[in-house]
Amino acid sequence: MSEAREAIPVQRPWMPVLQKIGVPVISAALAIAIGSIIVWISGYDAAAAFSALFKGAFGGPKQIGDTILRATPLIFTGLAVGYGFRAGLFNIGAEGQLFMGGLAAASLGVFLVGQPWFLVVPVLVVASALAGAAWAFVPALLKARIGAHEVITTMMFTYIGRYIVSWLVVGPLKDEGMIPQTVALAPEAQLPRIQSLFSADTLDALPFLALGRAHMGIVIAIVVAVVVWLILKYTTLGYENRAVGFNPYASETAGISVQWTTVKALCISGALAGLAGSVEVMGVHHRIFDQFSSGFGFTGIAVALLAKNHPLGVIPAALLFGALSAGAGTMQLEASVPQKIILIIQALVIFFVAAEEIVLWFVRRRQKEAMSHAG
Amino acid sequence: MLGDIITPDLFASAFRMATPLALAAIGGTICERSGVVNIALEGIMLTGAFFGTAAVLATGNPWIGVLAAMAAGVAIASVHAFASINLRSDQVVSGTAINLLALGVTGFLMEFWYGHPGTTDPIAVLRPIFSFTSPGGGFFAEIWRWFNGIVLSHTPIVYITIIIAVLAQWALYRTRWGLRLRALGEHPRAVDTVGVNVYRGRWIAVLMSGALAGLAGANLTIEQVGSFTENMTNGRGFIALAANIFGRWTPAGSYLASLLFGFADALQIKLQVFRDVITVPPQFFLMLPYVLTVxxxxxxxxxxxxxxxxxxxxKKG
Structure with missing residues (x-):
């Protein structure tokens, strides 16, 4: 008995936290390392590429602003995919919901000209969330009622949504002129740039506030991330979401409606992805066109996985991918390394996080076995 | 006008459009029958399409391109196999990583080898096997025209796909390999107990799906389009998965379901020609295959x- 007791591993309260943060950090570092090796093997100057990447992402306030700019929609899509994962659902079609969210903001914004901004901005943000949720509703219903796999249906809805947008911007919603895009939003419907909130004197005194194109969407994103975290942690809605993701059968037995929870989870996920569309439209482009998203919905998958589906973890994960995407342009310009290397790094991150999961699971199992032997 | 739409060419086009879907769908069938979800079909197809094109550009021989496409498909599928079988990663997550990896690798190499993004130079393509001329007018000539158009007008991989569908259907239900494969996806523990290597069985299945989806990519570039464009698969891998489900996880069913999607695709292409008569925006036609899938x-x-x-x-016990 006393021998067995010694088999219990020493409890270190900081270990779980370190494991949680350690795995993503190691995964990201490994992925970037392998990405660099690929760059080096391809005969590029890896050091120059790296320093260009870093310069493009963090070289100055304007570059940091670019990183924030790109991280903003990624926080929303990362939250969207992560929320779905927490309920055991894989919303691979966040891109389509993002398009519908952007479409709602861009088209509705035109009708709200002349209203005060504190009315227009919330209306457009809520409208884009509803549009994203609506775009996830049919896949959600099909999943809940007949078990149609959400990976296929949300993907199909992404293509359908993209074609709808590309029709509207050449057809009914087209602005005058040659370019297929909608009419620009009025200033009161736009999210202001962060640097525009400060006077020229303040910016002179505090140059780090001159964050270039970064806009107030980042504030909304962080607030929403905290709200999603609170919902998951402290509300019945969040509890049921996690319970169904953890074990649907046990949840059903415990009286939670798995079908209804599934519908809610995928629609909330869609709403979060829709918000990504609204910040891109209201903060960056001020209108919608065919290519207004550079795959933020898909990058959101990598963000969510890197964050291990934790709403607050999504923020640094989104900043990492935002930085990679902001720096990629400079890297291509200065070291002529194709930007596509970023996609490879993203894929590697997903691999390592997925594989590390197994390693950790193993560790926990060993611990459990040791515990059960001890008991 | 209906006579202009319903022509031998419409049905021939349905077979052509069905081919990449069917190859990937049969690959999906074999893979999922062994117990491994393969949402990476999209990325594998794209990889095959790219390396097939690259090999033709390098050698000028389309058949070498076909082999290269299949080899590339097998290579990238082995990553999925290792992650989902040996590392026991979440198979859907691993598949997503493959899809992204394929997009990144093909895009990166496109710029690295050819110096520009977008589309490659045109390549030497595989031509239709038969070329018969239609005899003069009359009833029999009309029948010949339909038979020739629908049955005899195709490129090699279109016929190879039909042969593969028949062979796979036979192998799945009439051979020991097929029985074991199906058992792997139903009750791997039982298969393991009687001494069959579960990992090896699943590895073979995943690699076969890689070869088939790679061949699907070859069909796209080396037979249909004649060049490679970034992300040209455009969701076909996901439609193929749906075809596999619609075909109830059987090779023959997968082929027939693909034929339905192929027909929808052929019809929407045909209808776009009549843009002036049918005043519907082209985007709605392009949407059709995706709507039909849902x-x-x-x-x-x-x-x-x-x-x-x-x-x-x-997990081995």
């Missing part, structure tokens, strides 16, 4: 039963 899934899924152990990693 409708088919909504209609059929309740009655189609997936292999019991699909998606579940197997």
């Amino acid at each position: 409708i088919v899934l909504a209609g059929v899924i309740g009655r189609a039963i997936a292999p019991a152990a699909v998606g579940q990693p197997y």
Whole structure:
């Protein structure tokens, strides 16, 4: 008995936290390392590429602003995919919901000209969330009622949504002129740039506030991330979401409606992805066109996985991918390394996080076995 | 006008459009029957399409391109196999990583080798095997025209696909390999107990799906389009997965379901020609295959039963 007791591993309260943060950090570092090796093997100057990447992402306030700019929609899509994962659902079609969210903001914004901004901005943000949720509703219903796999249906809805947008911007919603895009939003419907909130004197005194194109969407994103975290942690809605993701059968037995929870989870996920569309439209482009998203919905998958589906973890994960995407342009310009290397790094991150999961699971199992032997 | 739409060419086009879907769908069938979900079909197809094109550009020989496409498909599928079988990663997550990896690798190499993004130079393509001329007018000439158009007008991989569908159907239900494969996806523990290597069985299945999806990519570039464009698969891998489900996880069913999607695709291409008569924006035609996929899934899924152990990693006992 006393021998067995010694088999219990020493409890270190900081270990779980370190494991949680350690795995993503190691995964990201490994992925970037392998990405660099690929760059080096391809005969590029890896050091120059790296320093260009870093310069493009963090070289100055304007570059940091670019990183924030790109991280903003990624926080929303990362939250969207992560929320779905927490309920055991894989919303691979966040891109389509993002398009519908952007479409709602861009088209509705035109009708709200002349209203005060504190009315227009919330209306457009809520409208884009509803549009994203609506775009996830049919896949959600099909999943809940007949078990149609959400990976296929949300993907199909992404293509359908993209074609709808590309029709509207050449057809009914087209602005005058040659370019297929909608009419620009009025200033009161736009999210202001962060640097525009400060006077020229303040910016002179505090140059780090001159964050270039970064806009107030980042504030909304962080607030929403905290709200999603609170919902998951402290509300019945969040509890049921996690319970169904953890074990649907046990949840059903415990009286939670798995079908209804599934519908809610995928629609909330869609709403979060829709918000990504609204910040891109209201903060960056001020209108919608065919290519207004550079795959933020898909990058959101990598963000969510890197964050291990934790709403607050999504923020640094989104900043990492935002930085990679902001720096990629400079890297291509200065070291002529194709930007596509970023996609490879993203894929590697997903691999390592997925594989590390197994390693950790193993560790926990060993611990459990040791515990059960001890008991 | 109906006579202009319903022509031998429409049905011939349905077979052509069905071919990449069917190859990937049969690959999906074999893979999922072994218990491994393969949402990486999209990325594998794209990889095959790219390396097939690259090999033709390098050698000028389309058949070498076909082999290169299949080899590339097998290579990238082996990553999925290693992650989902040996590492027991979440198979859907691993598949997503493959899809992204394929997009990144093909895009990166496109710029690295050819110096520009977008589309490659045109390549030497595989031509239709037969070329018969139609005899003069009359009833029999008309029948010949239809037969020639629908049955005899195709490129090699279109015929190879039909042969593969028949062979796979036979192998799945009439051979020991097929029985074991199906058992792997239903109850791997039982298969393991009687001494069959579960990992090896699943590895072979995943690699076969890689070869088939790679061949699908070759069909796209080396037979249909004649060049490679970034992300040219455009969701076909996901439609193929739906075709596999609609075909109830059988090779023959996968082929027939693909034929339905292929027909929808052929019809929308045909209808776009009559843009002036049918005043519907082209985007609605382009949407058709994706809408049809959702409708088919909504209609059929309740009655189609997936292999019991699909998606579940197997741990040797």
